[in-house]
Ligand SMILES: NCCCCC[C@@H](C[SeH])C(=O)O
């Protein structure tokens with residue numbers, strides 16, 4: 010296969026050409042879709058990973074790079090796709106899962122923000138949409154979904170890093186992913202969104218302290234996913250509902266997907282717990298991705314057994 014360094018961070022140009030190449034090289038396992046365009050006109054790509062068996066298969070949706078500065082997130086989505094290719098035909102757990110499931114992977118959702126974090130401001134979080142009558146740029150895409158939009162845990166100040174935006178789904182990136190999920194909600198059985206940092210596995214709700222209707226199931230699943238993750242290097246993770254184990258946050262993608270009816274919905278906060286924070290060294294990409302694979306595979310296997 011073509012050479013690509015999965016243990017270093019890549020700029021958008023490199024990731025965009027990786028997306029094209031990995032799909033072209035593996036036509037029986039990967040197809041590339043464009044689900045929309047960013048505010049600044051860049052393409053937003055989705056990779057459908059799974060074996061073509063003719064019949065439509067249940068799918069797990071996973072997005073990376075909602076927040077620009079969280080570079081370990083796109084690194085993980087690339088790692089995941091690489092592992093699907095690498096283990097194809099080996100009867101690995103992932104290979105077996107891919108007999109029955111598709112993974113719908115968005116390597117970088119907030120492409121404009123990602124580019125900006127490479128070129129101008131490494132710690133940028135939001136989109137790069139221009140705000141009417143404000144000098145401040147961008148909306149927090151993870152406060153822009155239609156889930157108790159702009160309530161507690163978000164701000165209506167365009168200068169805030171948790172600015173909810175002028176309207177629900179005001180961001181083209183958010184609208185693109187929400188439209189895609191709405192249009193495929195019958196096959197999407199789980200929603201996963203990958204962030205950093207704080208080493209947590211979170212599930213709904215973040216917009217309220219009320220418990221999700223399958224809270225106990227989600228808590229057990231999160232606990233076991235975290236145990237699987239920890240089994241590799243002992244990296245300590247915590248888990249729980251977003252509101253209880255992190256903070257109140259309205260307008261989130263996970264809560265929105267959950268209320269749409271996708272009952273397995275998780276937000277992963279990858280390494281670390283603050284030593285490097287968003288600036289996780291490249292030397293930790295491999296171990297972070299390897300341990301996270303165990304959690305994702307665990308959840309996927311559970312979902313497959315609970316369709
Ligand atoms: N729906 C919110 C899930 C919990 C918060 C996740 C973090 C990731 Se940086 C955030 O969006 O503040």
Ligand SMILES: [Zn+2]
Pocket residue numbers: 096097098099100104107
């Ligand atoms: Zn295979």
Ligand SMILES: [Zn+2]
Pocket residue numbers: 075076079204205
């Ligand atoms: Zn984030």
Ligand SMILES: [Zn+2]
Pocket residue numbers: 204205206207278
């Ligand atoms: Zn985070």
